[in-house]
Amino acid sequence: MNSLKEFIIPFSGLKEGNHEFEFGINDSFFDNFPESEIKQGSLHAKALMVKRTQMLTFDIELKGEAKIPCDRCGNEYRQTIEGQWQIVVKLEAEQFNDEDDLISLPSGAYQFDISQYLYEYISLLIPYRRVCAETPDPSKGNCDPEILEKLGNLSANTEEEEETDDNDSTSDPRWNSLRNMKFDN
Numbered sequence: 001m002n003s004l005k006e007f008i009i010p011f012s013g014l015k016e017g018n019h020e021f022e023f024g025i026n027d028s029f030f031d032n033f034p035e036s037e038i039k040q041g042s043l044h045a046k047a048l049m050v051k052r053t054q055m056l057t058f059d060i061e062l063k064g065e066a067k068i069p070c071d072r073c074g075n076e077y078r079q080t081i082e083g084q085w086q087i088v089v090k091l092e093a094e095q096f097n098d099e100d101d102l103i104s105l106p107s108g109a110y111q112f113d114i115s116q117y118l119y120e121y122i123s124l125l126i127p128y129r130r131v132c133a134e135t136p137d138p139s140k141g142n143c144d145p146e147i148l149e150k151l152g153n154l155s156a157n158t159e160e161e162e163e164t165d166d167n168d169s170t171s172d173p174r175w176n177s178l179r180n181m182k183f184d185n
């Protein structure tokens, strides 16, 4: 049972030239990548494959949304994810290789599983800074005000304590006398 079989492209039976593929990427897609930060998502990928004698190129357009936790309040929000890129697959290589953006398939290979590459690219498209209040569409989520308030109180308390500590050390008369001693010497 392979839930990713729709991502396997049986290129050997296809004519040279252009071929279009569309892929629906949903929660079960991410189930296949246990290390995935995204557990829930709904994305759509369009791939234009050009088949040549010893090469396949895929021009891919990806668009959709994924649920990811907000850095600030921890709530999951819907992050828009979109991008386009190209995958080049060299055919009839000596062995399988996928370094430096160039994938090589050994001769005899007749199909190409694109799922891993879609997954890797989606992972790259997750923004570094994830804050639900900053999504362009407010209906897609906002920081949970209750949690923010709790977090705010927490950090306010910590700051206050630090400030008090500072005041104590500068106004502590023992320090003053120490300073005077040094000065006297």
Ligand SMILES: [Zn+2]
Pocket (backbone or CB within 6 Å): 070, 071, 072, 073, 074, 075, 131, 132, 133, 142, 143, 144
């Ligand atoms: Zn948030």
